[in-house]
Amino acid sequence: MNPHNPNRHNLGTVISFEFRRTVLKPKFWLISLSVPLLIGVVVGLIALSGQTTAQRVESQDTASVTFTYTDASGLIDPTVARTAGGTPVSDAAAARAAVVAGTSQCHIDYPKDPLSQPIDVQGKDLGLFDSSRYNAVATTVFTTSIEHKIGNPTLAKLAVNPPDVQLATFADGHATAGIAGVIAPGIFLVLFYMAVLMLGNQMLNVTLEEKENRVTEMILTTMNPTTLIVGKVLALVGIGIVQGLVVGIPASIVFGLLSGSMGLPEASAGVPTLGSIPIDAGAVAIGFCLFLFSFLMFTGLLVAIGAVMPSAKEAGNTFGVVVMSMFIPLYAGSLLVSDPHGVVSQIFTFFPLTAPVSTLLRNATGGLYWWEAAIALAILAVCGWVFLMVGVRLFRTGSISYGSRVKIGRALGWTTGR
Structure with a gap:
């Protein structure tokens, strides 16, 4: 017997190949770096606009009429x-x-x-x-x-003109960050949208690429389908983390440097800050975990969709429905913020397709309890694993259905047919 596990070797090969294939493309870095650059330009324009407006107001005050x-x-x-x-x-x-x-x-x-x-x-x-x-x-x-x-x-x-009021708020004997505290954990909500929108097509192509190139049989003769898909998904997770760091770190630095000119309220004494942006370590840690598990869940869902569809064109229509589910919580954003523990907020928080945005938004605004975050993380993890395993099963049984959509019930063994 071979003392080495071939599946482990194949898994590392798949992860390495998929990760390097994407990360080494100039297009990946061009898109990723353009986002923080665009953020910097927008923030700079806002600061410049504020200075120009102040100068214009001053000139109007001194101009003779x-x-x-x-x-x-x-x-x-x-x-x-x-x-x-x-x-x-x-x-x-x-x-x-x-x-x-x-x-x-x-x-x-x-x-x-x-x-x-x-x-x-x-x-x-x-x-x-x-x-x-x-x-x-x-x-x-x-x-x-x-x-x-x-x-x-x-x-x-x-x-x-009434006098300025400086507010300091406290919870459990500790100073809280206030409204400016939304920025740091809120970055993960922005990163999640960017990750899904920018990597969504790659998630769909995890299984579609081999089917459209008609090389599935050749691959499956040397590799277990579970190893293939799990390796591709882990590579995508790595790509998403790299992209998040590429976008998040420069954006945080830009916000930290320019926060003083953005009119942000000062943080309460005792709250750690980056520039003028308060940092709540607990909210940031929960935001990162929610971002990671949400990304995994949507990756598993899109992998399953890709395994069913015969082509990327047909899969794109379904991808639009998935993206719509991501934007639904934004329409109820005011309710999620004003009544974070109401019935509607709870439904949005624990329903898998709306949980990512709802929990990230509530976490950023301070309306998410730790136990709610734990339950949401468990739901996202379980759903992500189920979607991924269903995608593997569908890919295994329907990988050679090149010209037609895979019958889900037949592929999962729920129905029989000739």
Whole structure:
């Protein structure tokens, strides 16, 4: 007897071949690296847009505007209005007509009751963005006049702009991360979508490739079908982890470096952070496990689908249905977040096809108990194994059905036929 287990040798060969075949392709790295690059570009554009908006607002505040105004409220301080470039008039209709005719830049009507009536502003069109300086001038004149009437600038500013509030939350005697804590565990939800959408076709082709190339009989004469498919699935898991690291690490670094300019709230004292992003080790660990087991479950499901279908074209239609099941929990996302322990949330959490997104979303928002995560992981593991074994059985019995779809009941021995 051969002292070496040939199945073990074949398994390593399959894993190595499938992993290297994908990872060594320039297309794999081009797609994988383009995602964090795109994330960096988007975050950079957001930060640049914030700076540009702030500069535009500042320039609008300092830009000179000449205007006429009427004051039915009696609240406008003439000195403040004159300093801002305003001239009081008594005939509002004539002032508005002058703006329409182009002989006046702007006219502002301050109503008798500003609490229930809007300030009416008419001005010469300065473009989509620059025309908003009229609103800034009208508001500034009004608030500054109110400050002068109150007599205490601090009280006046507090009456118009309430003070900032810094919130610190605690659970079981420990500081919690707050809303910014969603980012770190939420990355795994993004990675899961990316993994399935980017590797979904490869999952389907685990069994379809050999069938379409009509080399199944040759392969099965030297290799057990279980070894073949398990090896391909493990290779895909490795590819998914590599892709997750390639996307996740640069994205985390970019978010960490630019989080200060993204307006994220500060984490509570005692919460570990990456830049300004709080890191909850427990939520991150659960998120990683849910991502891994969810990926395995969907891989097993797509392998089974591929074993039934005669071609990639027909399998693609079924793949669309599977992808739809991934997006269904997003439509109920507000319910999953606001009522994470309700009946609907529990159904979404423990139903295999909706469990991945539901559990990853609830884990990111802090609404997933550890025992719920444990049950969901068990369901995902069992379903993944069942799907994979069914796929192996279907591939073994229907691998030479090149031109027609495999009869599931007959292949599994549930029905008989000629």
